[in-house]
Amino acid sequence: MHRFLDLADFSRDDIVALLELARRLETHPEPRALAGRILGLVFFNPSLRTLASFQAGMARLGGSSFVITPGQGTWQLETRLGAIMDGAAAEHVREGLPVLASYCDALGIRAFAEGRDLAADLAETRFAAMAEVIDKPLLNLESAMNHPCQALADWKTMDDLAVPQHGKFVLSWVSHPRALPLAVPAAAVHMAAMRGMEVVVLRPEGYALPPAIIAKARAAADAAGGSVRETSERDDALAGAHVLYAKEWGSTTHYGDAEGDAKLRAKLADWCVTPDWFGRADPACRFMHCLPVRRNVAVTDAVLDGPRSIVQREAYNRMTAQMAVLHRMLS
Ligand code: CP
Numbered sequence: 001m002h003r004f005l006d007l008a009d010f011s012r013d014d015i016v017a018l019l020e021l022a023r024r025l026e027t028h029p030e031p032r033a034l035a036g037r038i039l040g041l042v043f044f045n046p047s048l049r050t051l052a053s054f055q056a057g058m059a060r061l062g063g064s065s066f067v068i069t070p071g072q073g074t075w076q077l078e079t080r081l082g083a084i085m086d087g088a089a090a091e092h093v094r095e096g097l098p099v100l101a102s103y104c105d106a107l108g109i110r111a112f113a114e115g116r117d118l119a120a121d122l123a124e125t126r127f128a129a130m131a132e133v134i135d136k137p138l139l140n141l142e143s144a145m146n147h148p149c150q151a152l153a154d155w156k157t158m159d160d161l162a163v164p165q166h167g168k169f170v171l172s173w174v175s176h177p178r179a180l181p182l183a184v185p186a187a188a189v190h191m192a193a194m195r196g197m198e199v200v201v202l203r204p205e206g207y208a209l210p211p212a213i214i215a216k217a218r219a220a221a222d223a224a225g226g227s228v229r230e231t232s233e234r235d236d237a238l239a240g241a242h243v244l245y246a247k248e249w250g251s252t253t254h255y256g257d258a259e260g261d262a263k264l265r266a267k268l269a270d271w272c273v274t275p276d277w278f279g280r281a282d283p284a285c286r287f288m289h290c291l292p293v294r295r296n297v298a299v300t301d302a303v304l305d306g307p308r309s310i311v312q313r314e315a316y317n318r319m320t321a322q323m324a325v326l327h328r329m330l331s
Contacts, residue, residue, distance in 0.1 A: 179250025
């Protein structure tokens with residue numbers, strides 16, 4: 001494996017094999033598998049889980065890692081192609097990233113959507129420009145429209161807890177004070193579709209996922225025997241659900257327009273998951289969220305602390321799933 005950028009770059013069988021490897025490494029640890037190997041991690045945006053789980057996973061396999069947060073103790077890096085660099089950034093990624101890649105055996109990059117131009121973010125122009133200058137194995141630690149590490153961990157979490165392969169997976173928009181990127185919702189619907197699930201995207205008007213994201217998920221669903229649809233009807237969406245996956249994202253009809261988005265979301269405070277959302281769901285319905293999450297804005301304490309919540313297991317599985325990726329990439 002040379003690159004881990006998108007689950008769609010792999011077959012379903014590849015992903016199933018990767019998850020088997022993750023389980024094997026859990027039961028039969030290999031503390032020397034990556035001895036002498038070095039992972040570089042570049043974070044243009046903050047993180048708790050991704051940063052810590054990659055460092056811990058690398059250490060558990062006998063390797064080591066370094067972390068760069070551009071502009072915090074290191075030079076600020078310019079990412080725009082053709083920029084006149086007379087501002088704060090002292091160095092361009094076209095020099096900085098190959099330098100970092102030369103020090104390590106694989107590089108991971110987190111660079112969120114810029115949130116101004118939906119077409120540019122959908123095309124992953126910023127991440128692609130950086131990937132182009134790196135000649136080492138590369139990991140996507142969350143880009144504009146993808147979070148494959150989160151998706152892999154979520155798939156493993158559902159397998160661990162015996163969520164039916166063709167069960168009903170409801171991705172629901174939930175409230176947040178501001179517009180967040182589309183990376184996790186896009187990755188989650190694609191992952192669940194690839195797993196073969198009945199995927200329902202529940203969202204208020206103005207928050208429909210872009211057609212390209214839905215089309216990609218539908219193609220995965222067609223291949224795996226699943227389905228994908230969108231609705232704004234909560235009762236219909238949640239009837240018989242095996243998973244309620246909550247996520248916050250920005251309005252797609254007001255993309256890049258913070259004021260327009262804010263006006264729309266001001267009326268949507270009731271999109272906070274409470275126990276009664278599960279009234280018509282399957283009795284064993286699980287609550288998922290990638291974290292971080294705002295308590296009593298996106299989800300109530302009662303749900304997050306209740307028996308349906310599997311958010312801690314998702315976060316733990318960031319490490320186990322990524323260890324399999326690192327093992328496949330570097331051993
Ligand atoms: N879910 C996730 O990627 O968490 P962090 O932003 O803390 O890495």
